[in-house]
Amino acid sequence: xxxxxxxxxxxxTHQNRRVRSFPLACIxxxxxxxxxxxxxxxGPPTQDTYFEFAPxxxxxxxxxxxxxxxxxxxxxxxxxxxxxxxxCVPVGSAVVKRKNDQRRSESRExxxxxxxxxxSTGSGFFISEDGYLVTNEHVVKDRGQVRLVTSGGVVSAKVxxxxxxxxxxxxxxxxxxxxxxxxLSRSVRLGATAATVGFPNIGLQGFAPxxxxxxxxxxxxxxxxxxxxxxxxxxxxxxxxxxxxxxHGNVIGxxxxxxxxxxxxxxxxxxxxxxxxxxxxxxxxxxxxxxPDVAAKLKEPNPRERKFEDVVKEAQEASALVLVY
Numbered sequence: 001x002x003x004x005x006x007x008x009x010x011x012x013t014h015q016n017r018r019v020r021s022f023p024l025a026c027i028x029x030x031x032x033x034x035x036x037x038x039x040x041x042x043g044p045p046t047q048d049t050y051f052e053f054a055p056x057x058x059x060x061x062x063x064x065x066x067x068x069x070x071x072x073x074x075x076x077x078x079x080x081x082x083x084x085x086x087x088c089v090p091v092g093s094a095v096v097k098r099k100n101d102q103r104r105s106e107s108r109e110x111x112x113x114x115x116x117x118x119x120s121t122g123s124g125f126f127i128s129e130d131g132y133l134v135t136n137e138h139v140v141k142d143r144g145q146v147r148l149v150t151s152g153g154v155v156s157a158k159v160x161x162x163x164x165x166x167x168x169x170x171x172x173x174x175x176x177x178x179x180x181x182x183x184l185s186r187s188v189r190l191g192a193t194a195a196t197v198g199f200p201n202i203g204l205q206g207f208a209p210x211x212x213x214x215x216x217x218x219x220x221x222x223x224x225x226x227x228x229x230x231x232x233x234x235x236x237x238x239x240x241x242x243x244x245x246x247x248h249g250n251v252i253g254x255x256x257x258x259x260x261x262x263x264x265x266x267x268x269x270x271x272x273x274x275x276x277x278x279x280x281x282x283x284x285x286x287x288x289x290x291x292p293d294v295a296a297k298l299k300e301p302n303p304r305e306r307k308f309e310d311v312v313k314e315a316q317e318a319s320a321l322v323l324v325y
Contacts, residue, residue: 118323119144123198123242124171125180125251126318127288128297131173134284135241135322136256137162140169142324148173149199149207149321157322160294163287166227166279167256169241170291171322178317180243182288183250183301185280188229192216193247194278196255197312199321200236209316212239214274221277222259228277229253235276241322244278248302249311253278 122139126132133148140146146157148171157173195213214233221228231244235258244253259275288295 118147118325120324121199121202121238122240122322122324123196123200123238123255124148124320124322125241125243125315126177126320127179127182127251127299128294129176129179130297131157131175131177132160132294132297133157133171133173133320134243134254135169135171136254137164137167137169139241139322140171140324145325146171147323147325149323150175150177151317151319152177161287161291163283166283166287168254168279168284168287170288170294178314179299180245180249180251180315180318181299181301182281182285183246183248183252184285185229185252185282188216188219188246188252188280190216190219193308194229194231194233194244194252195308195312195315196233196235196239196242196244196278197315197319198239198242198255199319200238202238202321205236207321209319209321211312211316217275225277227279227283228256229280231255231276231278232274233276234274242319243315244281245311245315247305247308247311249306249314250281250301251284252281254281254284 119142120139122135124133124135124139127134140159140162143159146159148155148157150173152175155173155175157171160170160172162169192215193213194216195211197209197211199207200210200212212233212235214231216229217232218230220226221230229244229252231253233244235255239255240257242255243251244255246252255276255278257277259272259277261271264270264272264275285295288298
């Protein structure tokens with residue numbers, strides 16, 4: 001007990017004479033020791049008893065960047081419960097296991113269950129200001145619930161029509177959006193600049209849109225498939241459905257695939273390096289002829305070359321992250 005008292009009570013020495021201990025230091029020392037003991041007995045914080053999706057949803061992230069609260073209903077609910085928003089979070093986010101069955105039930109009742117994690121993700125771009133969006137058919141092939149993470153927030157969307165042969169799909173969301181013009185691809189030349197803005201590997205690379213720039217490497221796809229361009233822009237999983245734009249800012253293709261490494265290794269004994277493909281915009285325009293009301297809303301192509309930074313900005317504003325549940 002005496003040792004404990006000496007450890008807790010602070011003493012000083014002045015001119016080789018012991019001075020009376022400070023009672024206040026004794027009190028603070030005792031409180032610190034008591035707090036440590038209670039922390040050890042109580043165990044880790046209870047925060048890990050919930051399902052949490054890190055680093056939070058894109059809409060919450062955008063609100064944080066703007067130094068304001070997100071008014072999306074899922075974020076409001078998450079903020080009130082002191083947790084991350086789990087409704088908008090895509091595949092690849094970390095999930096913390098629950099340790100409390102009661103809180104699992106409460107969270108599910110609030111609509112924050114693991115079933116809210118998307119089955120697939122991809123990229124897309126608006127072709128009309130009233131919400132018609134293009135992506136790949138393989139991104140939305142499950143035909144589940146679709147949500148779009150746009151520059152203005154998270155919105156729901158529905159599949160309007162698909163073109164399985166060319167791996168294209170048209171979606172519709174309610175609202176007003178920035179849109180990209182679509183040009184015929186027959187005038188595109190070998191070596192022309194081509195770029196795409198998309199959302200690759202969001203669980204690893206994050207929610208922010210990513211730019212990939214390259215050239216038209218071939219006017220035909222794998223095995224001389226006339227429907228595709230081969231492009232040198234580096235493409236990753238999640239880029240599927242993104243707009244391929246030229247130096248004018250016109251859509252000349254839709255990013256669709258990359259060469260299978262397995263097939264390349266089996267055929268040549270070598271891994272393929274940066275061999276990627278996009279569906280030509282002429283096939284997209286042909287598909288849109290089956291939707292004349294949508295085709296009538298397309299913007300006129302830009303005739304002049306522009307600053308590349310301006311082209312990227314427009315492509316970014318018209319791009320969306322596609323989440324399929």
